[in-house]
Amino acid sequence: MSSAADSFTLQEATIEDIHAAYAAGRLTARQLVQMYIDRIEAYDRGGPGINSIITVNPAALDEADRLDAAFKASGKVGPLHGIPVLIKDQADLKGTPTTLGSLVFKDYYPDRDSRVVEKLKEAGAIVLAKTTLGELGAGDTHGSLFGSTRNPYDLERTVGGSSGGSGAAVSANFGTVGIGQEGLASIRRPSTWNCIAGMRPTAGLVSRSGVYSGWPQEAGSLGPMARTVRDMAVLLDVMVGYDGDDPITSRGVGHAPPSYTDFLDAEGLRGARIGILRTPMGYNTDPEAEDFKSITGVLDNAVEELRAAGAEVVDPVELARLNELLATRCANPTAGETAFGIYMARSANPPYRTREEAMQSPEFAKLSDQAKVRLRVTADPADHYQYLLARDHLMIHLLKTMAEHRLDAIVHKAVEHQPTLIADGVKPPYVNHKARRT
CATH class of the missing domain: 3.90.1300.10 (Amidase signature (AS) domain)
Structure with a gap:
């Protein structure tokens, strides 16, 4: 070289x-x-x-x-x-x-x-x-x-x-x-x-x-x-x-x-209205865990940075029935097999x-x-139908919240816990979404 x-x-x-x-x-x-x-x-x-x-x-x-x-x-x-x-x-x-x-x-x-x-x-x-x-x-x-x-x-x-x-x-x-x-x-x-x-x-x-x-x-x-x-x-x-x-x-x-x-644009957030969604929604999340609280601290710092960048912050906002609707997640009962066949057929x-x-x-x-x-x-087709209904309701609740608060965007945590231990993720009970409470 x-x-x-x-x-x-x-x-x-x-x-x-x-x-x-x-x-x-x-x-x-x-x-x-x-x-x-x-x-x-x-x-x-x-x-x-x-x-x-x-x-x-x-x-x-x-x-x-x-x-x-x-x-x-x-x-x-x-x-x-x-x-x-x-x-x-x-x-x-x-x-x-x-x-x-x-x-x-x-x-x-x-x-x-x-x-x-x-x-x-x-x-x-x-x-x-x-x-x-x-x-x-x-x-x-x-x-x-x-x-x-x-x-x-x-x-x-x-x-x-x-x-x-x-x-x-x-x-x-x-x-x-x-x-x-x-x-x-x-x-x-x-x-x-x-x-x-x-x-x-x-x-x-x-x-x-x-x-x-x-x-x-x-x-x-x-x-x-x-x-x-x-x-x-x-x-x-x-x-x-x-x-x-x-x-x-x-x-x-x-x-x-x-x-x-x-x-x-460094000035792109000036005057934007940003809603902060704080409702816990991760799988098996533990709001009392120390690492959940640490992530909340990171979010709080980010919210202050939004304010410093000129955004108007609405904190908190809520989405009606959020976790109830998320709990209906269900795969399309036929799409997975069809997608597998389409993917393999390219070769x-x-x-x-x-x-x-x-x-x-x-x-x-x-x-x-x-x-x-x-x-x-x-998946059961009936479960998938209920999921599709729930998805539509959740979108309506999201748009309603944005309309009522005149929001340009909603911010929430990308994850609610710190990285888990590899050793905990490769053996039962396969913990990979949240840290164990200390």
């Missing part, structure tokens, strides 16, 4: 930092990719053993060479030129397995890129590696293929789930930015617990074709994870867009701005065509309990 590249600081480097170094001739994409690979070897595979990376893309250095040549010839090919991206191992990248963190899928090599990977490549990004996840996208970041992922801030604690590998890897500087997938809190919880920025876009903004748990399921959304809000916005700009293979993206047509970076020779075939794998017995449930899950 050249002395110029030696002067580049990898830790906490942003997209803007990297592009400035490329423009100044201080860094090449090949050098940057190699720096990240070396860091993965030192700190993810070795050293503290964060264990957040399942597969490093074997074509990453070749992609970097191609982009370096293009940059020398005509400049950046797109807004993510030469930016190494980490992606949850739930989305397909041709040439690498999509393992879903599971022994059942360890040898599955898709023959097409997912749509989000296609868009990343079109923008000049380098998909550097596939990250760990809650097995089959379920729960905390443990899996029969890789074990458990450790929190960079406390190696005995979890990174959250299910996009915990992307959260930990971005936090530990194994790539510039990352991508997760969320159905409930699978981006927001690991982003919070790994001290990075992350968001779950509204369903329909980002295509999920070539991603496990896609259409016709509605809840799952791919979203950006980054160390800065600006990098998150730049990544989201690239990810959004209509895709006929994921019909839910028709909902997003006409709703994406020219650029999400246009909203990065010419899929390892399984149905969930039942996957459960016949000799490796199935080694799956985590949550992953087994994810494959087996069925």
Whole structure:
């Protein structure tokens, strides 16, 4: 590596930092990719053993060479030129397995890129590696293929789930930015617990074709994870867009701005009316636990920062019947099986065509309990109907509260407890949503 590249600081480097170094001739994409690979070897595979990376893309250095040549010839090919991206191992990248963190899928090599990977490549990004996840996208970041992922801030604690590998890897500087997938809190919880920025876009903004748990399921959304809000916005700009293979993206047509970076305005909160929702709503949350109170303190500080930024704060606001309505959550009784078939049908020779075939794998017995449930899950159509009614009522209560208080947004805790211990999450009673009371 050249002395110029030696002067580049990898830790906490942003997209803007990297592009400035490329423009100044201080860094090449090949050098940057190699720096990240070396860091993965030192700190993810070795050293503290964060264990957040399942597969490093074997074509990453070749992609970097191609982009370096293009940059020398005509400049950046797109807004993510030469930016190494980490992606949850739930989305397909041709040439690498999509393992879903599971022994059942360890040898599955898709023959097409997912749509989000296609868009990343079109923008000049380098998909550097596939990250760990809650097995089959379920729960905390443990899996029969890789074990458990450790929190960079406390190696005995979890990174959250299910996009915990992307959260930990971005936090530990194994790539510039990352991508997760969320159905409930699978981006927001690991982003919070790994001290990075992350968001779950509204369903329909980002295509999920070539991603496990896609259409016709509605809840799952791919979203950006980054160390800065600006990098998150730049990544989201690239990810959004209509895709006929994921019909839910028709909902997003006409709703994406020219650029999400246009909203990065230091004065943007001045005069905004923000409601603070303080009702506990996490699974088995314990408002008397010390770590719940610690998180409340963090929220209180954030509320004061909102006021300091010029927002008008309405504290608290309430949503009628919130926890009663949330308790009706229920999966679509047919969408999971249909989505599995659509996902597998993208490959010419899929390892399984149905969930039942996957459960016949000799490796199935080694799956985590949550992953087994994810494959087996069925639901009563009557329960699902009640959930749909409850979802509609909850939306009405939300809009009513916003209308009555003239709110622009509602703020609540992304999580209600601090990161749990890995040891508590891998054995009964599988505590991964709240800390034990001390």
